[in-house]
Amino acid sequence: MTDTSPRSDLHTDLWPAPYASGAVDATVTVPGSKSVTNRGLVLAALAAEPGWLRRPLRSRDTLLMAEALRTLGVKIEETVNSSSSVAGGPDGTGEAWRIIPAGLHGPATVDVGNAGTVMRFLPPVAALADGPVHFDGDARSHERPLHGVIDALRVLGARIDDDGRGALPMTVHGGGALDGGPVEIDASSSSQFVSALLLSAPRFNQGVEVRHVGAKLPSLPHIRMTVDMLRVVGAQVDEPETGGEPNVWRVSPSALLGRDLTVEPDLSNAQPFLAAALVTGGRVTIPDWPARTTQPGDALREIFTEMGGSCELTEAGLTFTGTGRIHGIDVDLSEVGELTPGIAAVAALADSPSTLRGVAHLRLHETDRLAALTKEINELGGDVTETEDGLSIRPRPLHGGVFHTYHDHRMATAGAIIGLAVEGVEIENVATTAKTLPDFPRMWTEMLGV
Template identity: 90%
Template sequence: MTESSVHPALWPAPHASGAVDATVTVPGSKSVTNRALVLAALSAEPGWLRRPLRSRDTLLMAEALRAMGVGIEETVSSSSSVAGGPDGSGEAWRIIPAGLHGPVTIDVGNAGTVMRFLPPVAALANGPVRFDGDPRSYERPLNGVIDALRVLGARIDDDNRGSLPMTVHGAGALDGGPVAIDASSSSQFVSALLLSAPRFNQGVEVRHTGARLPSMPHIRMTVDMLRAVGAQVDEPETGGEPNVWRVSPSALLGRDLTVEPDLSNAQPFLAAALVTGGRITIPDWPLRTTQPGDALREIFTAMGGSCELTEHGLTFTGSGRIHGIDVDLGEVGELTPGIAAVAALADSPSTLSGVAHLRLHETDRLAALTKEINELGGDVTETADGLHIRPRPLHGGTFHTYDDHRMATAGSIIGLAVPGVEIENVATTAKTLPDFPQMWTGMLGA
């Protein structure tokens, strides 16, 4: 399966004729779904995953685990009042752990969670597990996981690239123990080791030794989900040593988990309320969450909106004005493309900082945002760790996505306010947000 063809079709981004007023049900969190799949696969008993996200990234994770022997049965949940849909709403997946085995080849696509979370799992399998993926996956850093696994006792063939393709020669177990890594390019290096650590003979002690660690909410999510299945975790957040995480060896419990809506994927819809001066309601927005997308409530309010969070969900209302913002996005870097799109339409400049690591994401997001917004008439410059955005009148044109789902949604946000924007390869949104074009036009009442 590929995310693009040689000449991807252009999608005319809908232009808003007035203020939006809609309720948008956002599919489940990719980050929660893929972490839950790994933990359930390593558990000592079967578990359930309800309302999982069905997207390219999560289906790649599920297929990879199946290939290594894990049972994943997909059904429509009788306990859900929502009919099963293509995005996984109303579905339930029963995960049945089994002995992990090779030989097998795993397609990671361009999914960071798959390429980083599964090599530690493969080290626990009996037999070789080869990892391959999209061309861009070869360029994304994997050295933090590869080097750490070697220290912990694994044998890996990667021709000394520190990236894909590679083969993990699983021996059925892994010693584990202490390891130091530089995870400044991706917090997923830490999460990858922590998720499988309860199954290591000695557990693990992960010490981050590099510069600032990005996307800390995702590590908090990993720790919370480990504890929920019975793992013992010591972490900096609860009085532990700074930049050190310890996981003890233990059996993991099967559990029944309902996946939260993906709050980062709610971003373009909340942005639509801000851009059009309208109102959007996202049902089931959690009152407490480790998802980075929860920061949108504060960030978009500062940019000119207001929000009300109740037990039923979040309602966000735009004021008709968009203000620039000076914000450090180091902990929530995945929100940068959508914030940059809104900032390009603001009434004052914005500075987005703390996100140098975005140069290593699905594409170099800082370079891509700069090029694409400027080609529509914008004035964006890259800084050492982010973007400076000076709003200018924008015009229509092609907005390239570089096989990056968040570039596609960023271009769609601009298209609400700027006629004639065409999104190259909008189908790339299927990576994490199935049916985005239909959801987007539905929000506009089309």
Template identity: 85%
Template sequence: MTENPAHIDLWPAPHASAAVDATVHVPGSKSVTNRALVLASLAAEPGWLRRPLRSRDTLLMAGGLRAMGVGIEETVSSSSTVAGGPAASGEAWRVIPSGLQGPATVDVGNAGTVMRFLPPVAALADGPVRFDGDPRSYERPLNGVIDALRVLGARIDDDGRGALPMTVFGGGALDGGPVEVDASSSSQFVSALLLSAPRFNQGVEVRHIGSALPSMPHIRMTVDMLRNAGAQVDTPESGGEPNVWRVTPGAVLGVDLTIEPDLSNAQPFLAAALVTGGRVVIPDWPERTTQPGDRLRQLFTEMGGSCELTDQGLVFTGSGSIHGIDADLSEVGELTPGIAAVAALADSPSTLRGVAHLRLHETDRLAALTKEINELGGDVTETADGLHIRPRPLHGGVFHTYDDHRMATAGAVIGLAVEGVEIENVATTAKTLPDFPDMWAGMLGN
């Protein structure tokens, strides 16, 4: 974890003078958008992505696919912003598959989905594809994808690092077949192999070995989207072996897909209702979804709120009280920073468990949350697999983000209740939630 200089881009986090009462249009899901881009690029026919998220991570994914020859045409309403909202409903991307080509260079930024989902695609390209990214991307684990692709027949030059930068020497096809992967550090290792597997000559049989898999909802999302595109997938849930996923080789269909709102990105706005005792409506919240963010309904209700799915969307109301929580977040680790922020403002202690893998995310999120909340007067300690949070009166100060979008939004939540909080580099929220400062101000009526 590398701390950013405190003098860069300090954003005074708005302090809530009253209970919020707002409708917030949350942009499309990053996880769904980036999976859909990969599947559409491997399809046998053109497809449409409607209301996609346009953020740093999704534009990096689109850029990487374009570099390999995929056509992605954007239709953007001239009056809308990349932050989403009612005007964004007319946005669509038409994806036109073509023969994947090298040489190409892919900039992954610090996007886990890009650095992990595109190397299997590159193995299908005709020519070399070089992968590079932000300095932090060099530290994030990629060995699961690299080692698996080699077993499946790919040639990769990573200088033995098991990490970026690297070059995938695409041969126009990949044998595929059975492979063992330790995906305990990231479920994306499994999703990466499954997404491209219909195009492998033998498909794939991915067998997870090692400790418990984190973020299982994301694997279920991958499987559902593969099936929606015509792929045959056998999973543990469908009667297969535990920790084994099989994809049969075959054509990927071009689909016309409307992207759901990003429910994890709704978290800070729902937290605002909880923290201020107010009310927030999130339109278009799906009744059924594989998104991990849907669990916010349960978690934030346990912490003192109430919610209802209506024709308007999800209506979430805070009670004016925040309660501590003891929660296993292993399947929804990305929600941890926001839950930790709310827990630091609660009336009783919280224990967040099952998230040791967060030490390998955009930053070491457990160390970062502990340091930043404690520097505002909090009492947070790291455990082997999570955090223990004892609420204390907090004070203002600089809240560092470590180039991590969820750290920035967590700091903004604390700032609602604590005067004088300044977020360093709030612009990092553009990774998945463009224009967050304006959305936040709009929610508060500023």
């Protein structure tokens, strides 16, 4: 288990989480989806012709992905409009990226930061490059599982040096092509293992047949997102949900088309703002909420409604309204695990206990999220217990204190949610939200009218 005690290498800056003196009433424009942006970048880089990615997210994770692809020879041209709030970022607002594929080449060094999509999606791309590609990142990235991708790529014909760790740092010795074919993997610790292989599979000589063997596969909506986006760029994919064999995905070899793709708002990053409506008994509208999407965040409509609110989807977006009461919930979050921190924060403020199930894999995310949530909520006076695959939360009166984040963006936003109802909560290193949600503190205070 990852140590979730405060560490000397963590940022010590404390951000006073704003306390809500009344019901919020706001419209919040959420930047683009990290998951869609990074998948779109990879597919465009592997295409046979240039493509566009419009309204991309500009955050640490997506900028790491873009820079890594540039390092491998891909051209990414950005158009910037600093007056737009659609996709705000720390160094300007990206309205569109034009991606121009090129021959992938090494030697190269890729900094993955602590981005799961970068550390897992790019090794298969590197196997198609001509030359060695070295991968390294933040200290936490060395602890996150990568064995599913490494072992699978070796079966498919790649040569990888990882000193037997099954984790970073490592070097992929690209040979300019990869045989591909059938492979079995245990992706129970991360669905990204499956997505990583599928995204590059059209460029493998034989395509790929990925067979998941192991415990229940988490975060299936993210695999559905990968499959949908592959089909948009012309790939042929057979999957379980369209009559295929259970836990088996097949991608045929083919050229990929350059497309003009507009990135949806990141619905998981909308979570803290919707939670604000629930916690304060207010109302928040998220513009451009899609009527159909594969994003896990869409489950918030049902989950937060069950916890005491109501929502309406119109052409203006999704409007969520709280009632002033929060109810506990018993819910299986195995497909939408990334929503767990925000749901746990709301549950800690509810009028009845909650059980969050199916998320044992969160122990392997940016931090051990189950241990971190338990520790931080309990230190504010809560009563949270880890279970084998989740959390048991019994609401108690909470008090102020420091809420540590462990370099985890979703821990920071969870603390901010609690701070709406509990005076004196201070978030340590709120800047970590820049991983996927640039300028969160400004967005949060503007929502509250502070």
